[in-house]
Amino acid sequence: DIQMTQSPSSLSASVGDRVTITCRASQDIRNELGWYQQKPGKAPKRLIHVTSSLQSGVSSRFSGSESETEFILTISSLQPEDFATYYCLQHHNYPFTFGPGTRIDMK
């Protein structure tokens, strides 16, 4: 199975901050990775697919990129509604695997 690691596991931030979360795969997954946001008691919501494509209807303050072996989710200016947990998901090989998640809470 492809193992996904995420960092940090949690972070404290303020409204207006620029936030970056990274995912790393245990092997090459090409661009086959998405990012998801989950709020307590709610279903996850896809933000980014195939590494850098913004999901329709999602704010442009979210962006995805890749740097060498790392996949990066960036929130350019954190908003109050962005305090949540974020997961990456690789879909290059079965079984698809989620990263362990990054929780963003208010500083």
Add this chain to the structure above:
Amino acid sequence: EVQLLQSEAEVKKPGESLKISCKGSGYTFSDYWIGWVRHIPGKGLEWMGIIYPSDSNTVYSPSFQGQVTISADKSTSTAYLHWSSLQASDTAIYYCARDPLWHDPFDIWGQGTMVTVSS
């Protein structure tokens, strides 16, 4: 509107069987995989497996192979997740979600089904 509607919360005893459902609407159900994801509150998301309703091709995560059965009925646009003998460790929220044929998961999610297994 494209949506996935899941069945209501369930409370079961250990050893009981259970089948929960996920009904798609607003799109051609057979043209998309349906995946199942487990979320134990306080823990992360786990990919359980997927089914392609058009031909019932099913792929399981090794972690869930033999523990659950995924099925689908394309005539009713419904996917199912079935346990033959529940354990307390199956207590979780289960989500279904849509994935296109070429795999670009999951743009549409169900609202989740809470399953509680307790004696």
